[in-house]
Amino acid sequence: MTASTASAGSTDPGVAVLEWARELTGPALRSWTERLPPAVAGWAGYHLGLQDEAGRPLRGYWGKAVRPALVLTCAEAVGGGARDAVRAAVAVELVHNFSLLHDDVIDQDALRRHRPTVWKLFGVPAAVLTGDALLALAHRVLAAVPGPETVSSIAMLSGAVEELVEGEALDVVFERRSEVTTAEYAAMATAKTGSLMGAACGLGALAGGADAERALPLVEFGRHLGLAFQIVDDLLGVFGDPRTTGKPVGSDIAARKKTYPVLAALASGAAQGRTLAGLYASGDPLSEADLRWAALLVTDAGGVRAARLAVERELEAAFAALAEAEPAADSRRDLTALAHVLTRRNA
Template sequence: MTLTLPPAEAARELVEPVLREAVGHLDPRIARVARYHFGWTDGDGRPRAAGGKALRPTLAVLSARAAGADLDRCLPAAAAVELVHAFSLLHDDVMDDDPVRRHHPAAWTVFGRAQAILCGNALFALALELLLEQGTPGYAAAARALNRATLSLIAGQTLDLEFQDRDDVTREECLLMSRHKTASLLACACSIGVTAAEGPAALAEALDAFGTEAGLAFQLTDDLLGIWGRPEVTGKPVLADLRTRKKSLPVVAALTSRTGAGRRLAEVLAMPGELTEADLRDAAHLVEQAGGRAWAELEARRRLDAAARCLDAADMPADVRAEFRNIARFITSRDH
């Protein structure tokens, strides 16, 4: 099969039918929540244009192409990674009380917290079912890899929740949390196509390493957007992460900077009650003044360079390597 569309659009067109068929096997009440969460329907079940960047399915499809595999053979793997990603977002929104997802009310605000949690659980189980029913050694290995990535993701979310109640979080701990919560699943997406197709282990390892570094760069960029991003880009209110006093990477870098600005930032974030718009603007300025923004931007570039070196070391077609590079640049150059 030859891709003629831009990679993300092509992956969405290839993988979405597999996702829709899989979701169709769920209990109808859970499937209704899943279809809404994927952006296929509104709260009343009416069709709507799907959202999302299809980043992980795109990476999984590219992974299969890197191994020279038939793309039809890799689609269940690409769909399974997206199912796990959807599961994680459903649970994240509940745990973080985030009311908006992709410019629409989050699923828990429409169907309730319990239904959103149950839907997330179902999507995770569905992902493993989709892999295991393929019945090949490659897909059994892919199921194990996805399960390991999910356990890592959950460990990262546990750390993220723990950080909310601590005032001594270090940059190293925050990077470790991001490696677990974000980079582990992205790394799995980058290598799962090779694994499912029973391609070279060295290629899977190189792409996993690429995904880890690119995933950290992605999280750093996302954290920058969480403070300085425009709502039309992020789908969330301006200064959203400061509003919730999230221990994001730029914030932690500022808090641990041992600067006057860092100490004043800690005082602002420790203020009781809801922060005012003036407080939020002041906090954003203090993060920047304490060097948190500059450090996050530099670290994102450093991780992107490391990801590129992983690609250089991998044996794959030149056009696939170029597409991996383009995606890495895209996810770290969104407007902030």
């Protein structure tokens, strides 16, 4: 089955592509995770949703499969087969989950996907070591079957990891700075989120038989989509419903994160933005009433409107890059549908 046959006739083709990618990638992800050293395999299986905290197997992988969907669909976009790109999809998803495990420790997030995070349940060392193991495993997955694209794929993935780490480091630095511009934030978020989504598209193209030059426009498509995806995630961090996001209400504001809508509100010059700045500068914990008030301040100061405009700009740039890649018509429709579902979500 291809992405196009999976999405054909669906009321939401983008969701259908995600479900197809999850079904195609899930068994391979489970198989590779079981090859981890026993000391970390259980923690990894718990984080990925393959088993519960007691080690009892669960039915399937709980991730959204965003990055595997990009890998598999981009492989088809250049004339290759999705099954030829499954290893690349697994590798990218392992790197993504490495970053999530470390993110949860850095941000001290107690919940992910409606369950306690690994560090919260098993301790910080468990989360750090599991993340390290997934990163190493990702490179082993790509190297497992030597081929003409193997060296290029490993280099592309490694470059994305370096950029991702740089983005994470900047995110930490920004928390300590009193002023951050939306342009600085966009560069950080492109590194933190866009780098791996760009690599997902590029790795899919390489696995599908494209050379590095043909893969470049698809990489750019993924990078722009990644920034749009992150800004939407920022909006959910302010307004998301805990029942769908799996995180506490207003979690980003509670942590006083400088996300795109917050930064746009702070830079607005409006009275609401100044009030928000005072709230952020206060060292006092924020109550649920404070969080609701802060969300209203972000909206009234124009932060939400600015964030949504930024999402639309990045989508336009992503679609321009996709057109330059000249993908197969069916794949172009699938990637467009996928981009729309990723930037119009509520979880």
